[in-house]
Amino acid sequence: EVQLVESGGGLVKPGGSLRLSCAASGFTFSNYNMHWVRQAPGKGLEWVSSITYRSTYIYYADSVKGRSTISRDDAKNSLYLQMNSLRAEDTAVYYCAREDCGGNSCSYYYMDVWGKGTTVIVSS
Amino acid sequence: EIVLTQSPGTLSLSPGERATLSCRTSQTVSSSYLAWYQQKPGQAPRLLIYGASRRATGIPDRFSGSGSGTDFTLTISRLEPEDFAVYYCQQSPGSPIFTFGPGTKVDIK
Numbered sequence: 001e002v003q004l005v006e007s008g009g010g011l012v013k014p015g016g017s018l019r020l021s022c023a024a025s026g027f028t029f030s031n032y033n034m035h036w037v038r039q040a041p042g043k044g045l046e047w048v049s050s051i052t053y054r055s056t057y058i059y060y061a062d063s064v065k066g067r068s069t070i071s072r073d074d075a076k077n078s079l080y081l082q083m084n085s086l087r088a089e090d091t092a093v094y095y096c097a098r099e100d101c102g103g104n105s106c107s108y109y110y111m112d113v114w115g116k117g118t119t120v121i122v123s124s
Numbered sequence: 125e126i127v128l129t130q131s132p133g134t135l136s137l138s139p140g141e142r143a144t145l146s147c148r149t150s151q152t153v154s155s156s157y158l159a160w161y162q163q164k165p166g167q168a169p170r171l172l173i174y175g176a177s178r179r180a181t182g183i184p185d186r187f188s189g190s191g192s193g194t195d196f197t198l199t200i201s202r203l204e205p206e207d208f209a210v211y212y213c214q215q216s217p218g219s220p221i222f223t224f225g226p227g228t229k230v231d232i233k
Contacts, residue, residue: 033220037169044227045161045169045212050220059221095168099220108175109216110159114168 002026002113004096009118016086020118022079022096027113030054030074033099035111036081038092038120048094049081064090086122093117126151128213128225136233143200145228147213152193157216160189160198163227164209172211173198200230208232 008020020036036048049060049070058070069082079096096115102108127150137143147158155176161169171180173189176196186201200207213225 035220035222037222037224044210045163045214045224047222047224050222052220057220101219102175102178107156108159108178109157109219109222110171110174110180110214111161111169111222112171112174112180114170116168 002098004098004113004115006094006096006115006118009094009120011121011123012086013124014087014122016122017082017084018086018120020081020083020094020096020120022115024077024079024096024098027098029072029077034072034079035097035099036070036079037095037097037111037114038090039095039117040089040092043092046092050099051079083120086120088122091120091122093119126153126215126217126223128215128223130211130213130225130228132228133226134229134231136231137203138233139203139205141203143198143203143207143230145198145200145211145230147191147196147198147225149194149196149215153215153217155192155196157218158189158191158196159214161212161214162207162209163212169212203230 005023033052035050067085071080095117097111098113100112129148131146158176160173163169177189210227
């Protein structure tokens with residue numbers, strides 16, 4: 001079964017740090033671009049960061065740029081998000097998601113597999 | 125930066141009715157990079173449509189997508205009880221950067 005399982009969320013004080021993890025199984029993790037997407041309470045989805053296969057390219061949303069670092073360990077089938085200088089507005093459910101591109105033609109961009117999410121609460 | 129606008133914000137309908145959800149982009153985007161997701165309370169998003177009109181694996185044929193340029197539509201032909209949820213459109217200016225719309229909530233009238 002194709003699966004993504006996030007962990008590492010929790011309650012942290014403003015200015016603190018957290019490292020989120022995402023364990024992948026059921027597919028060849030190293031072949032895929034991977035993403036973090038978050039959702040603040042009662043709000044919509046916000047793309048946070050992405051890393052291409054082989055870690056060739058890395059991108060961040062402006063809201064986390066300079067405070068977060070995405071990484072992957074293909075040997076461990078794992079994706080990570082190191083978050084520093086956390087703010088109240090970083091409070092959200094953080095989802096790990098796999099990007100696919102529609103088979104051999106690779107003509108499309110979408111996220112086809114999502115984890116259940118891990119909750120980050122930034123509060124004093 | 126391309127901005128996505130979804131309308132209406134909330135759509136109140138009865139089971140069996142047709143739902144038409146709109147997603148507009150601030151600039152012309154490629155249909156290949158337009159997708160739709162469904163999210164139910166407490167659950168992760170689920171891919172419904174990619175490439176503007178292609179149903180993802182396992183998605184019932186009552187869900188259909190259409191559109192091009194800056195105007196895209198998700199249609200649910202006959203609402204089933206399990207279809208009441210929030211729907212998001214997503215576009216990508218190029219992998220691996222994505223943008224989501226604010227969502228449309230489909231609730232029971």
